[in-house]
Amino acid sequence: MKEKAKAVSRRDFLKVTGGAAAGIAVTGMAWRPGEAEAAAMPKKWNETFDIVVVGSGFAGLAAAYEAKKAGASVVVLEKMRTPGGNSIINGGVVSAAGSPMEARDGIKDSPELLLKDMLTAGLNLNHIELARLVAYESNNTVQWTINELGVKYKDSLSQEGGHSVPRMYSTYNQSGSAIVTQQLEKLKEIGVVPRTQVLLKRLLRDTDGRVKGVEIREKYVFPKENSGATKFIKAKKAVILATGGFGNDIALRTIQDPRLTAGLESTNHPGATGEALREAFRIGCTPVQLSWIQLGPWGSPDEKGMGLNPFFAQLCCAMYGLWVDTQTGKRFVNELADRKIRADAIIRVGNKCIAFTDANGFAIGQKMLGDIMAKIMERGVVKRYDSLEAMAAAYNCPIAPLRESIANFNKGVASGKDEEWGRYLQKNQRAIDTAPYYASRLMPKVHHTMGGVNINVEAQALNVEDDKPIPGLYCAGEVTGGVHGAVRLGSCATLDCLTFGRIAGRNAARDKTWG
């Protein structure tokens, strides 16, 4: 049974075969499944750039911008028909700790407090050095979007669940598209236009460990796996992976959290699938915290995807109204608790909850959100009721405990403290007492995948074998894990994407040119 032949080291093989330089290596170095046509390091590349950015959301565009500005040649690849990914349908809120608007409004805040909020939401599973960087850069990042990109924000701050204070900037149109549009504009000015319908098929990692380019499918038509034509693009400095999360990848998300079956809705765009993340793992990236997948608590069963209900449920109701369980007429959670606590609470009490507000809360929403409120009403997601009684009747909600819940909250408004749930009270908080009332039904939806590729503060992807950087590969945004720990705090995704996208772009641009 024992074969006596001497073991041969790879170095010996290289001597025999002429080695990597001659384009030949030993059989055993290959390792992938049976597809004989699968990606290899091509003898010839179809195109060459210093930097190949995969993905065109906040992170990818920020990376491309910094890299190009630093003098590198850059191509941005996007698999969908239009750029922007989830970023373009994001709610357009970005936290800044220590901002000029906070100073103006007398809000006491600090990067350390933002970090603390992130860690609390993240159940202290955050990779703290990554989270710290995002928090401490938060105001710089937001100011950069204003001064460098020309993003326009509203003139008041808002507050998401889990934040100690109102610190969120909101784009003028209450959408991430306000940022993406500016990113695309500024990139165009310096000569970079994302190529759409280009699928990443392979990250090409060579024998020396470096990622040297990508195999792609041009004219790819999502989600047809084999559509498009194969090409190879060489990345002389680095590949930056900014392909987003996998909230709409049923297979990958159910492996990590089997509850999140196809029956569950998602707020994500259809392209939020995990093939690029799988590819990153295939070439040796370290997986981190994949099983933490966030549900947005403010979804509505009366519209598809993210929809518009989050604006109403959060701004009008979590800040100025209440969330109640219609089976009991009672509040069931701190409406400004983090997303996980609220989503879990809605599921726990049996998915029969509504968000509602009175005429005053609605007016604040209208002032802040304008058209959006009209659209929400048009869609029938939010309904108007002439009286509290009418609203209660519409949801079969017992009126007496509902009245009591409101009275208790109003007492808290008067005394300055929400005794029942400890909710942060706004400076302009008023009693809930003025008809008409407005309400929407709540349904948690798959929203954000906290886990992904393990990176360091330089946005370098780390190797599963030894936790050292993989040469030539940077990752940024939702495709990475660790920044948010177990639960992402609202309005920190954009920060995460912009911060690490910029770092990835800058570092990639000064990475060595290998060939």
Place this chain on the structure above:
Amino acid sequence: MKEKAKAVSRRDFLKVTGGAAAGIAVTGMAWRPGEAEAAAMPKKWNETFDIVVVGSGFAGLAAAYEAKKAGASVVVLEKMRTPGGNSIINGGVVSAAGSPMEARDGIKDSPELLLKDMLTAGLNLNHIELARLVAYESNNTVQWTINELGVKYKDSLSQEGGHSVPRMYSTYNQSGSAIVTQQLEKLKEIGVVPRTQVLLKRLLRDTDGRVKGVEIREKYVFPKENSGATKFIKAKKAVILATGGFGNDIALRTIQDPRLTAGLESTNHPGATGEALREAFRIGCTPVQLSWIQLGPWGSPDEKGMGLNPFFAQLCCAMYGLWVDTQTGKRFVNELADRKIRADAIIRVGNKCIAFTDANGFAIGQKMLGDIMAKIMERGVVKRYDSLEAMAAAYNCPIAPLRESIANFNKGVASGKDEEWGRYLQKNQRAIDTAPYYASRLMPKVHHTMGGVNINVEAQALNVEDDKPIPGLYCAGEVTGGVHGAVRLGSCATLDCLTFGRIAGRNAARDKTWG
């Protein structure tokens, strides 16, 4: 910038170079970091077996046994000086739903109820088809250890936290060594003796996707990374990875759960490190639920590792005594809740908890555990107090609320229902009222890593690229993920290991012989 050369498919390359059959492939197929000496598919193997089993705990030994009995040639590789891994220091309890002992004792149980308990503890993150298999095979598995391996169990059932009923068999010596010893004995009879001090260095996966053997270090001295001599063992049918968890791998565990720093103790043996798991990911296994790492709630700060306190804290106290927070004198958790709930509760109230019981509870422990109780006392882990007052004084515990806590529990014993925490009451439950009292301090310790490699019910490792089986690779035991979901129910690890170890062994033996 654009290179016009035509993209070359790997099939073209194979034509040019002579292809895999000639031992040559294209450069690009290689993908690992810069070590030029790293594993390649060797031209000659030092040894050949049908099946190479890596790891010699419950799972590895069960796999080797089934494979060998099915006619395959088998080698078992163990990196430590002695076989057995964590299994040999495990507490020796195994759940069986629908067992003869349950029938004798009139305990109503079913595989479905065990499954339900596993899913509840697992927060429904379990891969249900894997968990179901373990639960439904539980009695068969335990009876197999008795009838086929000759394992000796005590004549009474016990109950761990999270189980609806007492259904745990306990080995005669209250240690997994009673099972491992029999496994080793039976394996020896059929000619298989684990080779110790053999480190798995590489899983060798070929261009056709199949795992065809392993690169090892013989005469390896843990934990010296580069000790020993490199050899290659060919696996004509399959490699079975049964290398256990990574509870003692500080780097890997803090990537997944940054709270679990080096400052935290573990119950695991020193070899419970993650290099084999990393290697599995490197060659394309799918990661699953790595960030769920279990703390054992019943550790003691007064002894190292797993120690003996779990026996006392669980059997004498969680079943027949109480767990209290010494700062308040009150119970703080259902003492039979699952491990996560209890560990989290201890941490939440500030790590000042004790487990205690009275003379009656201690007597039951002595009857069940014999010598072990004497050892625990000798070590000073458990201390004896002449009176409740003396015990309270020793831990600075306020006596009045402590008395009240006991009185409340005793009322529950009389009425048949624990009103305060809803704990399952034993058939022979008695009031806690008889001096002397016995107590130990509680400290959660890193105990089990729920996540690992994704497998199917055939114990095949699944490919990160497409979720299909990786030919020639099976995984079993703690190196896999999914069976236990978020939180492993006590006494189900042994079941998991034995069940999937046996499946892996049987399937590997009838796998095709590739060469």
